[in-house]
Amino acid sequence: MNSENKNLGIKELAILAEVSIGTVDRVLHNRGGVSSETKKKVLKIVEDSGYKKNIIASRLKLAATSVIRIAILVPETKNDSNYWSLPLQGVDAAVTELSVFGISAEYFFFDLLHPKSFGERIDPIIDGNFDAIITVPFFEAESNRLLARARKQDMPVVFLDTERTLNSKGNFIRQNSFIAGMVAGRLLHGLVGSQGIYFVVNIVNERGKQINNYQRENGFRAFFSENYKSDQIEIHVINHPMEGELDLTPEIQQAFQIAQPKGIFVTNARSYMLPRLLESNNIVNTRIIGFDLNQKNVAYLKSGAIDFLINQKPQYQGYCALKGLYKYLTEEEDSQLNMDIPVEIVVKENVSFFEND
Amino acid sequence: MNSENKNLGIKELAILAEVSIGTVDRVLHNRGGVSSETKKKVLKIVEDSGYKKNIIASRLKLAATSVIRIAILVPETKNDSNYWSLPLQGVDAAVTELSVFGISAEYFFFDLLHPKSFGERIDPIIDGNFDAIITVPFFEAESNRLLARARKQDMPVVFLDTERTLNSKGNFIRQNSFIAGMVAGRLLHGLVGSQGIYFVVNIVNERGKQINNYQRENGFRAFFSENYKSDQIEIHVINHPMEGELDLTPEIQQAFQIAQPKGIFVTNARSYMLPRLLESNNIVNTRIIGFDLNQKNVAYLKSGAIDFLINQKPQYQGYCALKGLYKYLTEEEDSQLNMDIPVEIVVKENVSFFEND
DNA sequence: GACAAAACCGTGTACGTTAACGAATGTAGT
DNA sequence: ACTACATTCGTTAACGTACACGGTTTTGTC
Incomplete structure (x- = not known):
């Protein structure tokens, strides 16, 4: 509490500790070459003064000589409207903002359908001597391998999009x-009510449901069992392949044809597939909630065919990841490496x- | 398009233009003392190189000698849970973040009920030679006076919370x-439906409705006339004093007593007054939407007595205002001085x- | 054409941090 | 006592920008 208000610098510290600037710097950076005695003396002054x-x-000083390099490993995108181009946009924005501080990003891509393609990127990244890695934990084994290798080199790893329990802390x-x-449960129930019938629709690729699909469905069910258990709400699950026809079981066919209001929860970004599908099957009186602000979803939201969308803010995730890493690497401040993006x-x-964040 | 990628500095510019660093600097800062010929030559190099x-x-360099000083003029707050302490929190956060860049804020307060108290702060602020002002445009005449005085001194002014047309551009x-x-209209209609009855509740102080109350009500009505005009939706308006009893006209009494679902839109932060009021009048089957995440509102939201709240992000407004001003004052970049805070x-x-932003 | 004043422009220093360099002292081995 | 080497620490030169200072050239005046 001595003089915490005045922002004093290394020079002042040096004077107070009766050593040179170089010595203070060596202590602050643990560069060695300082006797334990002077080190202690300097550290005391540093503490007392509240030096920052x-x-x-x-x-x-540093940006000129050593630029912070960050490796980005994300699914490859065929076109710019693809979901995975969005976190990249956020990363780019952060890089632009911070480039004068000496930071850069290099991109690596893998194929969402092939874990091996992810595994093959690990070596180049680790050998590339990057300062940190931003990626996505889709494949458990490969994510663990990446994390283990990165830890050995003291490279922090930030995972986007999905949470997953790994062998060590990411x-x-x-x-x-x-x-x-x-x-989603609350919003849909507000529109459809306890008399309605609910459908959870997972539109998935050949690798099947992802963690996010499961957890969204669990949360959806939890809302009803916590708030409307006694109402005995009916919830059907439909697993629809991304390509090809919808295979509706007779049971679900029947459920869809009743007159009561129907609430549909699409657990990923493909809610735009529903309106046409419902129409061609003559299913009416439906409310839809889905994820992500892709062009098609937004168009249906504006036309009224989709009622709600939940934004995951993918650009913002990329932006935060890069800024958080920058803060961590330059200030040892890790509070921004883990974030709960608002629903x-x-x-x-x-x-x-x-639309643009 | 020459070499826009390489971030070159004044020294390189000087070499390219075959002048000294000092001359380039004089050109960049319009400090005079440069012949129009060399000025032109330097400017060309500056343009071509995409110098930033x-x-x-x-x-x-600058933070050491000249700190940017910003004046904040907001309603005085009795306690920390008051709405007006929130933008201040955001300003504080931004000041902490940027203090190393040389920026500081000084606070001035006025009384929400007395325009004169606002007017009396104008002189001290203008005479204080601040670099910019952040305030709130509650009083039209006084806001115009402040803006006019500030313009003369080239002080930018950022207004928070409310938009208002003034004599010159703010x-x-x-x-x-x-x-x-x-x-609010969409959310409430989703819960209440076209068969319901709607109430717009303005809970106001002795100065009556504010711009925000009017515009929220207008937007609410616009939603229904754009989407459900043919449904002939019934909308009642209640103007309730902040203190004292609610004076319900017989007509409104009657509307409240019918069995149909009722949707209540509170046009400001005091929706927490409604649940008790409804209960003591035995009014049931109501849905409520209001503004702002104050403690009482949040408690009712969690208990289910309030269905939706709309966040104005007051902290974020303060944060953005300070950061935007910083960017403007240091980089002449005014794109962040005007913002539409998301609903x-x-x-x-x-x-x-x-809860904390 | 001599001289002062004005116009023009280069040099140098500082901001606080970083890190290379080398000076000064100490220690060990012959 | 000499060299060889390690330990500890001070000095100094950057990073890119800002600006004061003072030096050089041009212009104006009689």
Whole structure:
């Protein structure tokens, strides 16, 4: 509590400790070459004075010689409207913002359908001597391998989009899918009521359901069992392949044909497939909630065919990951390496605010 | 398009233009003392090279000698849970984040009920030679006076919370209240339906309705006339004093007593007054939507007595205002002095994400 | 054409941090 | 006592920008 208000620098510290600037610097950076006696003396002054390094000056000096390099490993995208181009946009925005501070990103891609393609990127990244890695934990074994290798080199890893328990602690910046499911439950129940029938629709590729699909469904069910258990709400699950025809069981066919209001929860970004599908099967009186603000979803939201969308803010995830890593690497501050992205509720009237973030 | 990728500095510019660093600097800052010929030559190099000043180095140099000072003029708050302490929290956060860049804030307060108290702060602020002002445009005449005085001194002014047409152009960081009203309309109609009856409740102080109350009500009505005009939806307006008893006209009494679902839209932060009021009048089957995440509102949201809250993100407004001003004052970049704060929809399940922003 | 004043422009220093370099002292081995 | 080497620490030069200072050239005046 001596003089914490005045922002003093290394020079002042040096004077107080009666040593040179170089010695203070060696202590602050643990560069060695300082007797334990002087080290202790300097550390005491550092503590007492509440010294905080001036990152401006620090980055000015460092950016010139050593740029922070971050490896980004994400699913490859065929076109720019693909979901996976969005976190990249956020990363790019952060890189632009911070480039003067000396930071850069390099991109690596893998194939969502082939874990091996992810595994093959691990070596180049680790050998590339990057300062940190941003990726996505889709494949358990491969994610564990990446994490283990990165730990050995002291490279922090930030995982986006999905949380997954791994062998050692990773950092996650993603939306809580269970809560997102609960929110979907509340919104849909508000529209459909306890008399309605509910459908959870998983539109998945050949690798089947992902963690997010499961957790969103669990959250959705949890909402009903916590709030409307006694109402005996009927919930059907439909697993629909991404390509090809919908194979409706007779039971589900029947459920769809009743007159009561029907609530449909699509557990990923493909809710835009529903309106046409419902129409061609003459299914009416339906409400739909889905994820993500892709063009088709937004178009249906605006036309009224989709009622709610939940935004995962993929750009923001990429942006936060890069900024968080920067903060960690320059200030040892890890509080921004783990984030719960808000479950953002989007309707026709407020969609314009979110379309570009 | 020559070499826009390489971030080159004044020294390189000087070499290219075959002048000294000092001359380039004089050109860049319009400090005079340069012949129009060399000025032109330097400017050409500056343009071609896509030079961008290194703010890091710039602020390092400047922060030592001249700190940017910003005046904040907001309603006085009796306690910390008051709404008006929230933008201040955001300003504080931004000041902490940027203090190393050389920025500081000084606070001035006025009384929400007395325009004169606002007017009396104008002189001290203008005479204080601040670099910019952040305030709130509650009083038209006084806001115009402040803006006119500030313009003369080239002080930018950012207004928070409310948009208002003034004699000259000001900067606004606030939520679009009309759209917020439309969103409220959609959410409430989803719960209540076209068979229901709607109430717009303005809980106001002795100065009566504010701009935001009007615009939210207009937006609410617009939602229904755009989407459900033919349904002939019934909308009652209740103007309730902040203190004292609710004076329900017989007509409204009657509307409240019918069995149909009733939707209540509270146009400001005091929706927490409704649940008790409804209960003591034996009014049932109601849905409520209001604004702001104050403690009481959040408690009712969690208990289920309030269905939706709309977040204006007051902290974020303050944060953005300060950061936007910083960017403007250091980089002449005014794109962040005007912002449409997203209309954020909050329910019980996702309220935890927003409670502290 | 001499001289002062004005116009123009290069040099140098500082901001706080970083790290290379080398000076000074100590220790060990012959 | 000499060299060889390790330990500890001070000095100094950057990073890119900002600006004061003072030096050089041009212009104006009689």
